[in-house]
Amino acid sequence: MAVVYTLLVLFLAVFLAGFALLIMGAIHFDFSNSEVPPGVNQPVKLRVLHIILISRAVVGKILENIGICSQISFVRYLQGGKPLGVDPELFIKDTWFEEVPVRIYQPKVPSDSQRRGIMFFHGGGFVFGNLETYEKLCRSIARESQSLVVSVGYRLAPEHKYPAAHEDCLNATIHFMKNIQHYGVDPDNVIVCGDSAGGNLAAAVSQTLAGRSDLPKLRAQILLYPGLQALDFNLPSYQQNRRVPLLSRERAACFGLLYLNGDALHLKEVLEGSHIPIDIKLNYRKWVSPDNIPERFKVRGYKPHVLLDCTAAVSESVKRFCEPNLCPLLAEDAVIQQLPESFILTCEYDVLRDDGLLYKKRLEDNGVRVTWYHLEDGFHGIFNTFNSDWLSFSAGKRGLDIIVNFLKSL
CATH class of the missing domain: 3.40.50.1820 (Alpha/Beta hydrolase fold, catalytic domain)
Incomplete structure:
Protein backbone atom coordinates (compact mmCIF):
# COMPACT_ATOMS: atom_id res chain seq x y z
CA MET A 1 0.00 0.00 0.00
CA ALA A 2 2.85 2.34 0.84
CA VAL A 3 4.38 1.72 -2.59
CA VAL A 4 1.12 2.58 -4.34
CA TYR A 5 0.78 5.73 -2.27
CA THR A 6 4.35 6.74 -3.10
CA LEU A 7 3.76 6.17 -6.81
CA LEU A 8 0.59 8.27 -6.68
CA VAL A 9 2.44 11.10 -4.96
CA LEU A 10 5.25 10.91 -7.54
CA PHE A 11 2.75 10.89 -10.40
CA LEU A 12 0.95 13.90 -8.95
CA ALA A 13 4.23 15.74 -8.46
CA VAL A 14 5.31 15.07 -12.04
CA PHE A 15 1.89 16.12 -13.34
CA LEU A 16 1.91 19.37 -11.38
CA ALA A 17 5.48 20.10 -12.45
CA GLY A 18 4.57 19.47 -16.08
CA PHE A 19 1.48 21.64 -15.77
CA ALA A 20 3.51 24.45 -14.21
CA LEU A 21 6.07 24.24 -17.02
CA LEU A 22 3.27 24.30 -19.60
CA ILE A 23 1.72 27.43 -18.10
CA MET A 24 5.08 29.19 -17.70
CA GLY A 25 5.98 28.31 -21.28
CA ALA A 26 2.63 29.61 -22.54
CA ILE A 27 3.08 32.85 -20.58
CA HIS A 28 6.58 33.30 -21.99
CA PHE A 29 5.35 32.62 -25.52
CA ASP A 30 2.47 35.06 -25.12
CA PHE A 31 4.64 37.94 -23.94
CA SER A 32 7.41 37.17 -26.46
CA ASN A 33 5.29 36.65 -29.56
CA SER A 34 2.14 38.71 -29.10
CA GLU A 35 1.23 42.30 -28.37
CA VAL A 36 -1.79 43.70 -26.56
CA PRO A 37 -2.08 47.41 -27.43
CA PRO A 38 -3.12 49.82 -24.64
CA GLY A 39 -6.48 50.50 -26.29
CA VAL A 40 -7.63 46.86 -26.22
CA ASN A 41 -10.71 46.16 -24.18
CA GLN A 42 -9.84 44.33 -20.90
CA PRO A 43 -6.18 43.58 -21.80
CA VAL A 44 -5.40 41.32 -18.83
CA LYS A 45 -8.37 39.09 -19.60
CA LEU A 46 -7.25 38.90 -23.23
CA ARG A 47 -3.77 37.81 -22.13
CA VAL A 48 -5.26 35.10 -19.91
CA LEU A 49 -7.47 33.86 -22.75
CA HIS A 50 -4.53 33.79 -25.14
CA ILE A 51 -2.38 31.85 -22.66
CA ILE A 52 -5.16 29.26 -22.30
CA LEU A 53 -5.37 28.90 -26.08
CA ILE A 54 -1.58 28.56 -26.38
CA SER A 55 -1.58 25.86 -23.69
CA ARG A 56 -4.27 23.93 -25.57
CA ALA A 57 -2.26 24.12 -28.77
CA VAL A 58 0.93 22.92 -27.03
CA VAL A 59 -0.83 19.94 -25.44
CA GLY A 60 -2.39 19.14 -28.79
CA LYS A 61 1.01 19.21 -30.46
CA ILE A 62 2.44 16.88 -27.82
CA LEU A 63 -0.43 14.44 -28.36
CA GLU A 64 0.12 14.65 -32.11
CA ASN A 65 3.84 13.94 -31.76
CA ILE A 66 3.24 10.83 -29.68
CA GLY A 67 0.59 9.58 -32.10
CA ILE A 68 -2.57 9.89 -29.99
CA CYS A 69 -4.46 12.45 -32.08
CA SER A 70 -3.83 15.48 -34.27
CA GLN A 71 -3.42 18.91 -32.76
CA ILE A 72 -6.41 20.18 -34.71
CA SER A 73 -8.63 17.32 -33.47
CA PHE A 74 -7.62 17.98 -29.86
CA VAL A 75 -8.38 21.70 -30.05
CA ARG A 76 -11.71 21.01 -31.76
CA TYR A 77 -12.62 18.56 -29.00
CA LEU A 78 -11.97 21.16 -26.30
CA GLN A 79 -14.00 23.77 -28.16
CA GLY A 80 -17.20 21.82 -27.62
CA GLY A 81 -17.61 22.84 -24.02
CA LYS A 82 -20.38 21.69 -21.71
CA PRO A 83 -23.99 21.60 -22.98
CA LEU A 84 -26.06 24.63 -21.98
CA GLY A 85 -29.20 22.59 -21.40
CA VAL A 86 -32.81 23.56 -22.00
CA ASP A 87 -33.55 27.22 -22.74
CA PRO A 88 -36.83 28.42 -21.22
CA GLU A 89 -37.31 30.94 -24.04
CA ALA A 230 -6.15 36.95 -49.69
CA LEU A 231 -4.29 39.15 -52.15
CA ASP A 232 -2.64 41.51 -49.67
CA PHE A 233 -1.60 40.59 -46.14
CA ASN A 234 0.32 43.85 -45.82
CA LEU A 235 -2.57 46.29 -45.61
CA PRO A 236 -2.38 48.73 -42.65
CA SER A 237 -4.41 46.55 -40.26
CA TYR A 238 -2.27 43.49 -41.04
CA GLN A 239 0.87 45.46 -40.21
CA GLN A 240 -0.49 47.22 -37.12
CA ASN A 241 -2.16 44.17 -35.56
CA ARG A 242 0.13 41.40 -36.80
CA ARG A 243 0.84 40.18 -33.24
CA VAL A 244 -2.46 40.99 -31.54
CA PRO A 245 -4.46 38.02 -30.18
CA LEU A 246 -6.63 36.20 -31.03
CA LEU A 247 -5.66 36.24 -34.70
CA SER A 248 -2.13 37.01 -35.83
CA ARG A 249 -1.24 37.95 -39.38
CA GLU A 250 0.54 34.64 -39.84
CA ARG A 251 -2.42 32.59 -38.60
CA ALA A 252 -4.82 34.49 -40.85
CA ALA A 253 -2.73 33.59 -43.89
CA CYS A 254 -2.27 30.02 -42.67
CA PHE A 255 -6.01 29.49 -42.27
CA GLY A 256 -6.61 30.79 -45.78
CA LEU A 257 -4.11 28.32 -47.21
CA LEU A 258 -5.49 25.41 -45.20
CA TYR A 259 -8.94 26.12 -46.59
CA LEU A 260 -7.64 26.56 -50.13
CA ASN A 261 -5.14 23.71 -50.42
CA GLY A 262 -5.27 21.73 -47.19
CA ASP A 263 -1.72 22.80 -46.34
CA ALA A 264 0.31 25.96 -45.68
CA LEU A 265 3.27 25.22 -47.96
CA HIS A 266 3.40 28.70 -49.46
CA LEU A 267 2.86 30.68 -46.25
CA LYS A 268 6.09 32.64 -46.67
CA GLU A 269 5.16 33.79 -50.17
CA VAL A 270 1.64 34.74 -49.10
CA LEU A 271 2.93 36.83 -46.20
CA GLU A 272 5.50 38.68 -48.30
CA GLY A 273 3.03 39.15 -51.16
CA SER A 274 4.85 37.09 -53.77
CA HIS A 275 1.99 34.65 -54.38
CA ILE A 276 -0.04 36.61 -56.95
CA PRO A 277 1.34 37.91 -60.30
CA ILE A 278 1.85 41.67 -60.39
CA ASP A 279 -0.51 42.18 -63.33
CA ILE A 280 -3.35 40.51 -61.40
CA LYS A 281 -2.60 42.58 -58.29
CA LEU A 282 -2.69 45.76 -60.35
CA ASN A 283 -6.00 44.68 -61.89
CA TYR A 284 -7.58 44.35 -58.43
CA ARG A 285 -5.81 47.37 -56.93
CA LYS A 286 -8.90 49.47 -57.59
CA TRP A 287 -10.56 47.41 -54.84
CA VAL A 288 -7.72 46.01 -52.70
CA SER A 289 -5.45 48.92 -51.92
CA PRO A 290 -4.28 50.86 -48.86
CA ASP A 291 -5.29 53.98 -50.81
CA ASN A 292 -8.92 53.02 -50.14
CA ILE A 293 -8.39 52.91 -46.37
CA PRO A 294 -9.24 56.17 -44.54
CA GLU A 295 -6.13 57.96 -43.29
CA ARG A 296 -7.23 57.80 -39.66
CA PHE A 297 -6.69 54.05 -39.74
CA LYS A 298 -3.03 54.47 -40.72
CA VAL A 299 -1.89 56.66 -37.83
CA ARG A 300 -0.68 53.73 -35.70
CA GLY A 301 2.00 53.08 -38.28
CA TYR A 302 1.98 51.84 -41.82
CA LYS A 303 4.74 51.30 -44.38
CA PRO A 304 3.75 50.98 -48.05
CA HIS A 305 4.59 47.53 -49.33
CA VAL A 306 6.63 46.97 -52.47
CA LEU A 307 4.84 44.89 -55.10
CA LEU A 308 6.56 41.54 -55.62
CA ASP A 309 6.09 39.13 -58.49
CA CYS A 310 5.74 35.38 -58.05
CA THR A 311 6.86 32.12 -59.58
CA ALA A 312 4.57 30.16 -61.86
CA ALA A 313 4.46 27.24 -59.41
CA VAL A 314 3.30 29.38 -56.49
CA SER A 315 0.81 31.27 -58.66
CA GLU A 316 -0.71 28.02 -59.91
CA SER A 317 -1.03 26.70 -56.37
CA VAL A 318 -2.98 29.69 -55.05
CA LYS A 319 -4.70 31.02 -58.20
CA ARG A 320 -8.15 30.29 -56.72
CA PHE A 321 -7.54 33.06 -54.19
CA CYS A 322 -8.88 35.26 -56.99
Whole structure:
Protein backbone atom coordinates (compact mmCIF):
# COMPACT_ATOMS: atom_id res chain seq x y z
CA MET A 1 0.00 0.00 0.00
CA ALA A 2 2.85 2.34 0.84
CA VAL A 3 4.38 1.72 -2.59
CA VAL A 4 1.12 2.58 -4.34
CA TYR A 5 0.78 5.73 -2.27
CA THR A 6 4.35 6.74 -3.10
CA LEU A 7 3.76 6.17 -6.81
CA LEU A 8 0.59 8.27 -6.68
CA VAL A 9 2.44 11.10 -4.96
CA LEU A 10 5.25 10.91 -7.54
CA PHE A 11 2.75 10.89 -10.40
CA LEU A 12 0.95 13.90 -8.95
CA ALA A 13 4.23 15.74 -8.46
CA VAL A 14 5.31 15.07 -12.04
CA PHE A 15 1.89 16.12 -13.34
CA LEU A 16 1.91 19.37 -11.38
CA ALA A 17 5.48 20.10 -12.45
CA GLY A 18 4.57 19.47 -16.08
CA PHE A 19 1.48 21.64 -15.77
CA ALA A 20 3.51 24.45 -14.21
CA LEU A 21 6.07 24.24 -17.02
CA LEU A 22 3.27 24.30 -19.60
CA ILE A 23 1.72 27.43 -18.10
CA MET A 24 5.08 29.19 -17.70
CA GLY A 25 5.98 28.31 -21.28
CA ALA A 26 2.63 29.61 -22.54
CA ILE A 27 3.08 32.85 -20.58
CA HIS A 28 6.58 33.30 -21.99
CA PHE A 29 5.35 32.62 -25.52
CA ASP A 30 2.47 35.06 -25.12
CA PHE A 31 4.64 37.94 -23.94
CA SER A 32 7.41 37.17 -26.46
CA ASN A 33 5.29 36.65 -29.56
CA SER A 34 2.14 38.71 -29.10
CA GLU A 35 1.23 42.30 -28.37
CA VAL A 36 -1.79 43.70 -26.56
CA PRO A 37 -2.08 47.41 -27.43
CA PRO A 38 -3.12 49.82 -24.64
CA GLY A 39 -6.48 50.50 -26.29
CA VAL A 40 -7.63 46.86 -26.22
CA ASN A 41 -10.71 46.16 -24.18
CA GLN A 42 -9.84 44.33 -20.90
CA PRO A 43 -6.18 43.58 -21.80
CA VAL A 44 -5.40 41.32 -18.83
CA LYS A 45 -8.37 39.09 -19.60
CA LEU A 46 -7.25 38.90 -23.23
CA ARG A 47 -3.77 37.81 -22.13
CA VAL A 48 -5.26 35.10 -19.91
CA LEU A 49 -7.47 33.86 -22.75
CA HIS A 50 -4.53 33.79 -25.14
CA ILE A 51 -2.38 31.85 -22.66
CA ILE A 52 -5.16 29.26 -22.30
CA LEU A 53 -5.37 28.90 -26.08
CA ILE A 54 -1.58 28.56 -26.38
CA SER A 55 -1.58 25.86 -23.69
CA ARG A 56 -4.27 23.93 -25.57
CA ALA A 57 -2.26 24.12 -28.77
CA VAL A 58 0.93 22.92 -27.03
CA VAL A 59 -0.83 19.94 -25.44
CA GLY A 60 -2.39 19.14 -28.79
CA LYS A 61 1.01 19.21 -30.46
CA ILE A 62 2.44 16.88 -27.82
CA LEU A 63 -0.43 14.44 -28.36
CA GLU A 64 0.12 14.65 -32.11
CA ASN A 65 3.84 13.94 -31.76
CA ILE A 66 3.24 10.83 -29.68
CA GLY A 67 0.59 9.58 -32.10
CA ILE A 68 -2.57 9.89 -29.99
CA CYS A 69 -4.46 12.45 -32.08
CA SER A 70 -3.83 15.48 -34.27
CA GLN A 71 -3.42 18.91 -32.76
CA ILE A 72 -6.41 20.18 -34.71
CA SER A 73 -8.63 17.32 -33.47
CA PHE A 74 -7.62 17.98 -29.86
CA VAL A 75 -8.38 21.70 -30.05
CA ARG A 76 -11.71 21.01 -31.76
CA TYR A 77 -12.62 18.56 -29.00
CA LEU A 78 -11.97 21.16 -26.30
CA GLN A 79 -14.00 23.77 -28.16
CA GLY A 80 -17.20 21.82 -27.62
CA GLY A 81 -17.61 22.84 -24.02
CA LYS A 82 -20.38 21.69 -21.71
CA PRO A 83 -23.99 21.60 -22.98
CA LEU A 84 -26.06 24.63 -21.98
CA GLY A 85 -29.20 22.59 -21.40
CA VAL A 86 -32.81 23.56 -22.00
CA ASP A 87 -33.55 27.22 -22.74
CA PRO A 88 -36.83 28.42 -21.22
CA GLU A 89 -37.31 30.94 -24.04
CA LEU A 90 -36.33 28.86 -27.08
CA PHE A 91 -37.19 25.67 -28.91
CA ILE A 92 -33.86 24.17 -30.01
CA LYS A 93 -33.65 21.40 -32.56
CA ASP A 94 -30.80 19.64 -34.34
CA THR A 95 -31.56 18.52 -37.88
CA TRP A 96 -30.14 18.36 -41.39
CA PHE A 97 -30.66 20.65 -44.37
CA GLU A 98 -29.80 18.40 -47.29
CA GLU A 99 -26.57 16.79 -45.98
CA VAL A 100 -25.56 19.71 -43.77
CA PRO A 101 -26.06 19.58 -39.97
CA VAL A 102 -27.88 22.59 -38.56
CA ARG A 103 -29.25 23.72 -35.21
CA ILE A 104 -32.48 25.72 -35.18
CA TYR A 105 -33.28 28.24 -32.41
CA GLN A 106 -36.92 29.31 -32.40
CA PRO A 107 -38.46 31.71 -29.83
CA LYS A 108 -41.27 30.18 -27.81
CA VAL A 109 -43.22 33.42 -27.50
CA PRO A 110 -45.92 33.53 -30.22
CA SER A 111 -45.46 36.23 -32.84
CA ASP A 112 -48.23 38.39 -34.32
CA SER A 113 -46.52 38.17 -37.70
CA GLN A 114 -44.00 36.00 -39.46
CA ARG A 115 -40.54 36.12 -37.90
CA ARG A 116 -37.29 37.08 -39.54
CA GLY A 117 -34.98 34.18 -40.24
CA ILE A 118 -31.20 34.27 -39.77
CA MET A 119 -28.74 31.84 -41.34
CA PHE A 120 -25.67 31.94 -39.09
CA PHE A 121 -22.24 30.76 -40.23
CA HIS A 122 -19.67 30.41 -37.45
CA GLY A 123 -16.07 31.59 -37.50
CA GLY A 124 -12.88 29.69 -36.78
CA GLY A 125 -10.67 30.24 -39.82
CA PHE A 126 -12.50 27.50 -41.77
CA VAL A 127 -10.57 25.04 -39.53
CA PHE A 128 -12.18 25.37 -36.10
CA GLY A 129 -15.61 26.12 -34.66
CA ASN A 130 -18.82 24.11 -34.53
CA LEU A 131 -22.44 24.35 -33.46
CA GLU A 132 -21.49 24.10 -29.78
CA THR A 133 -18.83 26.82 -29.97
CA TYR A 134 -21.44 29.40 -30.96
CA GLU A 135 -24.34 28.01 -28.93
CA LYS A 136 -24.60 30.89 -26.48
CA LEU A 137 -24.21 33.58 -29.14
CA CYS A 138 -26.93 32.07 -31.33
CA ARG A 139 -29.25 31.72 -28.35
CA SER A 140 -28.66 35.36 -27.46
CA ILE A 141 -29.38 36.57 -31.01
CA ALA A 142 -32.56 34.47 -31.23
CA ARG A 143 -33.86 35.57 -27.82
CA GLU A 144 -33.00 39.26 -28.00
CA SER A 145 -34.09 39.84 -31.60
CA GLN A 146 -37.02 37.37 -31.46
CA SER A 147 -35.73 35.77 -34.66
CA LEU A 148 -35.47 32.20 -35.83
CA VAL A 149 -31.76 31.39 -36.09
CA VAL A 150 -30.32 28.50 -38.09
CA SER A 151 -26.71 27.73 -37.14
CA VAL A 152 -24.87 25.82 -39.88
CA GLY A 153 -22.30 23.12 -39.12
CA TYR A 154 -20.37 23.27 -42.36
CA ARG A 155 -17.41 21.01 -43.20
CA LEU A 156 -14.00 22.14 -41.98
CA ALA A 157 -10.53 22.36 -43.49
CA PRO A 158 -7.97 20.93 -43.96
CA GLU A 159 -9.97 17.70 -44.36
CA HIS A 160 -12.48 19.48 -46.58
CA LYS A 161 -10.94 22.07 -48.84
CA TYR A 162 -12.50 24.98 -50.68
CA PRO A 163 -15.27 25.19 -51.79
CA ALA A 164 -16.72 22.67 -49.27
CA ALA A 165 -17.62 25.24 -46.59
CA HIS A 166 -19.14 27.60 -49.15
CA GLU A 167 -21.17 24.81 -50.73
CA ASP A 168 -22.52 23.67 -47.35
CA CYS A 169 -23.58 27.18 -46.32
CA LEU A 170 -25.11 27.86 -49.73
CA ASN A 171 -27.00 24.56 -49.85
CA ALA A 172 -28.31 25.00 -46.31
CA THR A 173 -29.50 28.52 -47.11
CA ILE A 174 -31.24 27.44 -50.33
CA HIS A 175 -32.92 24.53 -48.50
CA PHE A 176 -34.18 26.90 -45.81
CA MET A 177 -35.52 29.40 -48.35
CA LYS A 178 -37.28 26.68 -50.35
CA ASN A 179 -38.94 25.27 -47.22
CA ILE A 180 -39.46 28.51 -45.35
CA GLN A 181 -43.20 28.01 -44.88
CA HIS A 182 -42.46 25.22 -42.38
CA TYR A 183 -40.72 27.63 -39.99
CA GLY A 184 -43.10 30.58 -39.81
CA VAL A 185 -40.48 32.89 -41.31
CA ASP A 186 -41.20 35.82 -43.59
CA PRO A 187 -39.65 34.91 -46.99
CA ASP A 188 -38.83 38.60 -47.50
CA ASN A 189 -36.92 38.83 -44.23
CA VAL A 190 -34.11 36.27 -44.43
CA ILE A 191 -30.66 37.41 -43.31
CA VAL A 192 -27.25 35.75 -43.67
CA CYS A 193 -24.84 36.39 -40.82
CA GLY A 194 -21.37 35.26 -39.81
CA ASP A 195 -18.20 36.24 -38.01
CA SER A 196 -14.63 36.01 -39.34
CA ALA A 197 -14.55 33.02 -41.71
CA GLY A 198 -18.33 32.90 -41.24
CA GLY A 199 -18.48 36.51 -42.43
CA ASN A 200 -16.58 35.43 -45.52
CA LEU A 201 -19.11 32.65 -46.10
CA ALA A 202 -22.08 34.96 -45.53
CA ALA A 203 -20.69 37.45 -48.06
CA ALA A 204 -20.02 34.69 -50.61
CA VAL A 205 -23.48 33.14 -50.16
CA SER A 206 -25.08 36.56 -50.55
CA GLN A 207 -23.18 37.13 -53.78
CA THR A 208 -24.02 33.67 -55.14
CA LEU A 209 -27.73 34.22 -54.50
CA ALA A 210 -27.74 37.75 -55.95
CA GLY A 211 -29.90 37.94 -59.02
CA ARG A 212 -31.56 34.53 -58.60
CA SER A 213 -35.20 34.76 -59.57
CA ASP A 214 -36.25 31.35 -58.24
CA LEU A 215 -35.67 32.31 -54.59
CA PRO A 216 -36.71 35.19 -52.37
CA LYS A 217 -34.18 38.01 -52.24
CA LEU A 218 -32.11 38.18 -49.06
CA ARG A 219 -33.17 41.02 -46.79
CA ALA A 220 -29.69 41.71 -45.40
CA GLN A 221 -26.21 40.40 -44.73
CA ILE A 222 -24.43 40.84 -41.39
CA LEU A 223 -20.65 40.55 -41.59
CA LEU A 224 -18.76 40.53 -38.30
CA TYR A 225 -15.02 41.26 -38.73
CA PRO A 226 -15.04 39.25 -41.97
CA GLY A 227 -12.00 38.03 -43.90
CA LEU A 228 -12.73 38.91 -47.53
CA GLN A 229 -9.50 38.76 -49.51
CA ALA A 230 -6.15 36.95 -49.69
CA LEU A 231 -4.29 39.15 -52.15
CA ASP A 232 -2.64 41.51 -49.67
CA PHE A 233 -1.60 40.59 -46.14
CA ASN A 234 0.32 43.85 -45.82
CA LEU A 235 -2.57 46.29 -45.61
CA PRO A 236 -2.38 48.73 -42.65
CA SER A 237 -4.41 46.55 -40.26
CA TYR A 238 -2.27 43.49 -41.04
CA GLN A 239 0.87 45.46 -40.21
CA GLN A 240 -0.49 47.22 -37.12
CA ASN A 241 -2.16 44.17 -35.56
CA ARG A 242 0.13 41.40 -36.80
CA ARG A 243 0.84 40.18 -33.24
CA VAL A 244 -2.46 40.99 -31.54
CA PRO A 245 -4.46 38.02 -30.18
CA LEU A 246 -6.63 36.20 -31.03
CA LEU A 247 -5.66 36.24 -34.70
CA SER A 248 -2.13 37.01 -35.83
CA ARG A 249 -1.24 37.95 -39.38
CA GLU A 250 0.54 34.64 -39.84
CA ARG A 251 -2.42 32.59 -38.60
CA ALA A 252 -4.82 34.49 -40.85
CA ALA A 253 -2.73 33.59 -43.89
CA CYS A 254 -2.27 30.02 -42.67
CA PHE A 255 -6.01 29.49 -42.27
CA GLY A 256 -6.61 30.79 -45.78
CA LEU A 257 -4.11 28.32 -47.21
CA LEU A 258 -5.49 25.41 -45.20
CA TYR A 259 -8.94 26.12 -46.59
CA LEU A 260 -7.64 26.56 -50.13
CA ASN A 261 -5.14 23.71 -50.42
CA GLY A 262 -5.27 21.73 -47.19
CA ASP A 263 -1.72 22.80 -46.34
CA ALA A 264 0.31 25.96 -45.68
CA LEU A 265 3.27 25.22 -47.96
CA HIS A 266 3.40 28.70 -49.46
CA LEU A 267 2.86 30.68 -46.25
CA LYS A 268 6.09 32.64 -46.67
CA GLU A 269 5.16 33.79 -50.17
CA VAL A 270 1.64 34.74 -49.10
CA LEU A 271 2.93 36.83 -46.20
CA GLU A 272 5.50 38.68 -48.30
CA GLY A 273 3.03 39.15 -51.16
CA SER A 274 4.85 37.09 -53.77
CA HIS A 275 1.99 34.65 -54.38
CA ILE A 276 -0.04 36.61 -56.95
CA PRO A 277 1.34 37.91 -60.30
CA ILE A 278 1.85 41.67 -60.39
CA ASP A 279 -0.51 42.18 -63.33
CA ILE A 280 -3.35 40.51 -61.40
CA LYS A 281 -2.60 42.58 -58.29
CA LEU A 282 -2.69 45.76 -60.35
CA ASN A 283 -6.00 44.68 -61.89
CA TYR A 284 -7.58 44.35 -58.43
CA ARG A 285 -5.81 47.37 -56.93
CA LYS A 286 -8.90 49.47 -57.59
CA TRP A 287 -10.56 47.41 -54.84
CA VAL A 288 -7.72 46.01 -52.70
CA SER A 289 -5.45 48.92 -51.92
CA PRO A 290 -4.28 50.86 -48.86
CA ASP A 291 -5.29 53.98 -50.81
CA ASN A 292 -8.92 53.02 -50.14
CA ILE A 293 -8.39 52.91 -46.37
CA PRO A 294 -9.24 56.17 -44.54
CA GLU A 295 -6.13 57.96 -43.29
CA ARG A 296 -7.23 57.80 -39.66
CA PHE A 297 -6.69 54.05 -39.74
CA LYS A 298 -3.03 54.47 -40.72
CA VAL A 299 -1.89 56.66 -37.83
CA ARG A 300 -0.68 53.73 -35.70
CA GLY A 301 2.00 53.08 -38.28
CA TYR A 302 1.98 51.84 -41.82
CA LYS A 303 4.74 51.30 -44.38
CA PRO A 304 3.75 50.98 -48.05
CA HIS A 305 4.59 47.53 -49.33
CA VAL A 306 6.63 46.97 -52.47
CA LEU A 307 4.84 44.89 -55.10
CA LEU A 308 6.56 41.54 -55.62
CA ASP A 309 6.09 39.13 -58.49
CA CYS A 310 5.74 35.38 -58.05
CA THR A 311 6.86 32.12 -59.58
CA ALA A 312 4.57 30.16 -61.86
CA ALA A 313 4.46 27.24 -59.41
CA VAL A 314 3.30 29.38 -56.49
CA SER A 315 0.81 31.27 -58.66
CA GLU A 316 -0.71 28.02 -59.91
CA SER A 317 -1.03 26.70 -56.37
CA VAL A 318 -2.98 29.69 -55.05
CA LYS A 319 -4.70 31.02 -58.20
CA ARG A 320 -8.15 30.29 -56.72
CA PHE A 321 -7.54 33.06 -54.19
CA CYS A 322 -8.88 35.26 -56.99
CA GLU A 323 -12.29 33.55 -57.00
CA PRO A 324 -15.05 35.66 -55.38
CA ASN A 325 -16.54 32.59 -53.66
CA LEU A 326 -13.31 32.48 -51.65
CA CYS A 327 -12.46 36.20 -51.66
CA PRO A 328 -15.77 38.11 -51.96
CA LEU A 329 -14.01 41.48 -52.15
CA LEU A 330 -13.03 40.58 -55.73
CA ALA A 331 -16.58 40.20 -57.08
CA GLU A 332 -17.53 42.29 -60.11
CA ASP A 333 -19.54 45.49 -59.69
CA ALA A 334 -22.54 43.90 -61.42
CA VAL A 335 -22.77 41.39 -58.55
CA ILE A 336 -22.06 43.91 -55.79
CA GLN A 337 -24.86 46.18 -57.05
CA GLN A 338 -27.43 43.43 -56.44
CA LEU A 339 -26.48 42.78 -52.82
CA PRO A 340 -28.93 43.41 -49.97
CA GLU A 341 -28.67 45.97 -47.22
CA SER A 342 -25.54 45.26 -45.20
CA PHE A 343 -24.22 45.52 -41.67
CA ILE A 344 -20.46 45.40 -41.21
CA LEU A 345 -18.72 45.30 -37.83
CA THR A 346 -14.98 45.91 -37.58
CA CYS A 347 -12.56 45.95 -34.66
CA GLU A 348 -9.66 48.36 -34.37
CA TYR A 349 -7.19 45.74 -33.12
CA ASP A 350 -7.89 43.13 -35.78
CA VAL A 351 -5.78 42.11 -38.77
CA LEU A 352 -9.02 41.73 -40.78
CA ARG A 353 -10.19 45.27 -40.01
CA ASP A 354 -9.25 46.61 -43.43
CA ASP A 355 -11.02 43.78 -45.27
CA GLY A 356 -14.24 45.08 -43.72
CA LEU A 357 -13.38 48.71 -44.49
CA LEU A 358 -12.59 47.92 -48.13
CA TYR A 359 -15.84 45.98 -48.54
CA LYS A 360 -17.80 48.80 -46.92
CA LYS A 361 -16.40 51.18 -49.53
CA ARG A 362 -17.16 48.78 -52.40
CA LEU A 363 -20.76 48.36 -51.27
CA GLU A 364 -21.32 52.08 -50.79
CA ASP A 365 -19.68 52.92 -54.13
CA ASN A 366 -22.18 50.57 -55.78
CA GLY A 367 -25.25 52.00 -54.09
CA VAL A 368 -25.73 49.34 -51.40
CA ARG A 369 -26.97 50.64 -48.06
CA VAL A 370 -24.42 49.92 -45.33
CA THR A 371 -24.63 50.20 -41.55
CA TRP A 372 -21.09 50.17 -40.16
CA TYR A 373 -20.12 49.78 -36.52
CA HIS A 374 -16.50 49.98 -35.38
CA LEU A 375 -15.41 48.64 -31.99
CA GLU A 376 -12.59 51.05 -31.12
CA ASP A 377 -11.50 48.80 -28.22
CA GLY A 378 -12.31 45.50 -29.91
CA PHE A 379 -10.11 42.68 -31.18
CA HIS A 380 -10.62 39.75 -33.53
CA GLY A 381 -12.64 36.88 -32.08
CA ILE A 382 -14.40 38.94 -29.43
CA PHE A 383 -17.66 37.05 -30.10
CA ASN A 384 -15.92 33.67 -29.71
CA THR A 385 -15.92 34.16 -25.94
CA PHE A 386 -19.70 34.23 -25.47
CA ASN A 387 -19.81 30.62 -24.30
CA SER A 388 -17.66 31.52 -21.28
CA ASP A 389 -19.13 33.88 -18.69
CA TRP A 390 -15.83 34.71 -17.00
CA LEU A 391 -13.91 35.19 -20.26
CA SER A 392 -16.51 37.29 -22.07
CA PHE A 393 -15.78 40.91 -22.93
CA SER A 394 -17.90 44.03 -22.47
CA ALA A 395 -17.07 45.21 -26.00
CA GLY A 396 -18.53 41.97 -27.36
CA LYS A 397 -21.80 42.55 -25.51
CA ARG A 398 -21.87 46.11 -26.83
CA GLY A 399 -21.40 44.78 -30.36
CA LEU A 400 -24.17 42.23 -29.88
CA ASP A 401 -26.57 44.97 -28.76
CA ILE A 402 -25.85 46.92 -31.95
CA ILE A 403 -26.42 43.79 -34.07
CA VAL A 404 -29.75 43.11 -32.35
CA ASN A 405 -30.85 46.72 -32.86
CA PHE A 406 -30.00 46.43 -36.56
CA LEU A 407 -32.02 43.22 -36.83
CA LYS A 408 -35.01 44.84 -35.14
CA SER A 409 -34.85 47.68 -37.65
CA LEU A 410 -35.34 45.33 -40.61
